[in-house]
Amino acid sequence: DADVTQTPRNRITKTGKRIMLECSQTKGHDRMYWYRQDPGLGLRLIYYSFDVKDINKGEISDGYSVSRQAQAKFSLSLESAIPNQTALYFCATSDWGGDTGELFFGEGSRLTVL
Amino acid sequence: QKEVEQDPGPLSVPEGAIVSLNCTYSNSAFQYFMWYRQYSRKGPELLMYTYSSGNKEDGRFTAQVDKSSKYISLFIRDSQPSDSATYLCATPSGYALNFGKGTSLLVTP
Numbered sequence: 001d002a003d004v005t006q007t008p009r010n011r012i013t014k015t016g017k018r019i020m021l022e023c024s025q026t027k028g029h030d031r032m033y034w035y036r037q038d039p040g041l042g043l044r045l046i047y048y049s050f051d052v053k054d055i056n057k058g059e060i061s062d063g064y065s066v067s068r069q070a071q072a073k074f075s076l077s078l079e080s081a082i083p084n085q086t087a088l089y090f091c092a093t094s095d096w097g098g099d100t101g102e103l104f105f106g107e108g109s110r111l112t113v114l
Numbered sequence: 115q116k117e118v119e120q121d122p123g124p125l126s127v128p129e130g131a132i133v134s135l136n137c138t139y140s141n142s143a144f145q146y147f148m149w150y151r152q153y154s155r156k157g158p159e160l161l162m163y164t165y166s167s168g169n170k171e172d173g174r175f176t177a178q179v180d181k182s183s184k185y186i187s188l189f190i191r192d193s194q195p196s197d198s199a200t201y202l203c204a205t206p207s208g209y210a211l212n213f214g215k216g217t218s219l220l221v222t223p
Contacts, residue, residue, distance in 0.1 A: 040122060042213050102148075
């Protein structure tokens with residue numbers, strides 16, 4: 001099984017619908033992240049969490065919310081999806097030992113908003 | 115201006131070629147520089163990282179940092195079709211990573 005698991009892997013939805021993307025990890029890391037990837041724009045940080053009680057906005061948090069249900073679970077919600085939220089979403093974890101900051105990514109959730 | 119800039123390509127080379135992938139960064143305080151590799155339909159994976167200036171070699175891959183010009187490079191020797199992927203440079207920002215846009219590389223047999 002993968003260390004970082006994202007569900008669903010693919011989702012097509014309509015404008016205005018509420019969508020939740022889920023992430024679970026078995027690496028035992030405290031830090032979890034949500035990024036989105038768009039062609040020509042690269043990876044951009046949406047939210048990050050250093051532990052269950054610590055949630056922080058990234059550079060593009062508008063239109064998104066998150067929930068850290070447990071150390072191993074971090075979900076991303078789109079309360080009312082819009083077409084420009086069509087993207088590939090990645091969850092990542094890190095133990096951030098020192099400055100090297102290696103991130104471990106899931107395989108991505110491809111979201112299409114019609 | 116993004117903190118890390120990278121030409122997205124795409125870059126197409128024949129098998130066996132030497133590949134040079136490059137990024138520039140804006141913050142002279144950055145000390146660690148990373149290269150991630152992302153295969154199609156997969157998440158990025160750390161390929162190499164370097165600290166401060168200089169070179170680091172790992173098999174066919176060499177990562178190079180020139181702090182005077184704020185330039186990061188990844189060289190791939192004897193490139194193989196299995197090297198076809200998107201390569202992303204990244205630097206830590208204290209709580210997360212700043213990624214370049216990624217360069218798409220295709221190595222043709």
